[in-house]
Amino acid sequence: METAIDRFIRHLAVEKGLSENYQLSVRRSLEAFAAWVEKEHRITDPAAVTLRHLTDYLARRRLVDRLAASSARVHLIALKIFFRHLAGKGLVAVDPAEPIDPPKLEKYLPDTLNEPSVVRLLESIDDALPLARRDRAMLELIYASGLRVSELTGARLENLFLGEGAIRVTGKGSKTRVVPVGSAACEAVTAYLEGERPTLVSRHSGSEIFLSNRGRKLSTTRVWQIVKERAKMAGIESNVYPHLLRHSFATHLLGNGADLRVIQELLGHADIATTQIYTHVDQKHLQDVHRRFHPRS
Numbered sequence: 001m002e003t004a005i006d007r008f009i010r011h012l013a014v015e016k017g018l019s020e021n022y023q024l025s026v027r028r029s030l031e032a033f034a035a036w037v038e039k040e041h042r043i044t045d046p047a048a049v050t051l052r053h054l055t056d057y058l059a060r061r062r063l064v065d066r067l068a069a070s071s072a073r074v075h076l077i078a079l080k081i082f083f084r085h086l087a088g089k090g091l092v093a094v095d096p097a098e099p100i101d102p103p104k105l106e107k108y109l110p111d112t113l114n115e116p117s118v119v120r121l122l123e124s125i126d127d128a129l130p131l132a133r134r135d136r137a138m139l140e141l142i143y144a145s146g147l148r149v150s151e152l153t154g155a156r157l158e159n160l161f162l163g164e165g166a167i168r169v170t171g172k173g174s175k176t177r178v179v180p181v182g183s184a185a186c187e188a189v190t191a192y193l194e195g196e197r198p199t200l201v202s203r204h205s206g207s208e209i210f211l212s213n214r215g216r217k218l219s220t221t222r223v224w225q226i227v228k229e230r231a232k233m234a235g236i237e238s239n240v241y242p243h244l245l246r247h248s249f250a251t252h253l254l255g256n257g258a259d260l261r262v263i264q265e266l267l268g269h270a271d272i273a274t275t276q277i278y279t280h281v282d283q284k285h286l287q288d289v290h291r292r293f294h295p296r297s
Contacts, residue, residue, distance in 0.1 A: 001034040029078035051096045110247040124234035137192035144185035146249035149242040157207045171268040
């Protein structure tokens with residue numbers, strides 16, 4: 001099983017070109033199943049895995065481990081693509097995961113910050129303090145351009161066009177897109193590049209725009225920590241994280257009249273259905289306003 005998993009992950013990396021984060025997610029799911037099926041059934045060969053083994057495992061994760069439907073879906077999809085690959089290569093006689101349908105996902109609306117809260121978060125950062133210009137530039141850029149945190153940390157100087165107000169980023173599936181950068185974000189990034197980034201550069205530095213205090217590329221985990229720290233310092237009690245600013249970017253655009261197809265392009269969504277969730281957010285806002293102000297609501 002271990003060898004089959006290693007080969008499959010290499011297939012995802014080399015032949016499919018999928019992101020490292022996706023590879024890690026799939027590996028975690030497959031290794032968790034491999035450990036369970038070996039412990040419970042003494043099976044170490046993928047060819048010996050049956051539909052019953054898979055359904056028992058998934059049922060245990062949902063009922064005993066109380067795994068959410070979204071997380072169970074992630075595990076199931078990893079198992080399905082793994083065994084489909086093995087069956088296609090003739091390494092298993094039958095794909096045991098083929099009959100299993102992914103669980104239905106609970107419908108939810110993404111959290112967002114309202115516009116005054118975003119302004120409060122950004123303007124609370126004192127540029128005179130250490131690393132403040134970097135942090136202000138990062139938050140401004142996430143909100144201005146709707147970047148994923150991985151796109152932010154991977155953004156490079158040669159792909160930044162402040163004169164044109166644009167940045168080229170690499171998103172999911174190694175797809176690149178060019179997105180606008182607003183004037184406030186351009187000013188914040190310029191202040192960081194001219195006044196703070198030079199002091200962070202070391203012999204280990206690459207051309208990533210945002211550097212750690214040791215001159216290295218920032219990790220996505222560190223960006224999460226920075227966003228939470230800045231929100232706490234701004235006195236914002238709600239749970240603030242990088243993707244929340246991306247959600248807020250899309251919701252505020254829609255609320256101010258932007259076309260859904262344009263928002264899809266800006267976010268880098270392959271499917272318009274992914275973007276359509278923001279229409280529900282906007283409709284909820286309209287319903288709230290109606291209930292608050294209509295005399296017969």
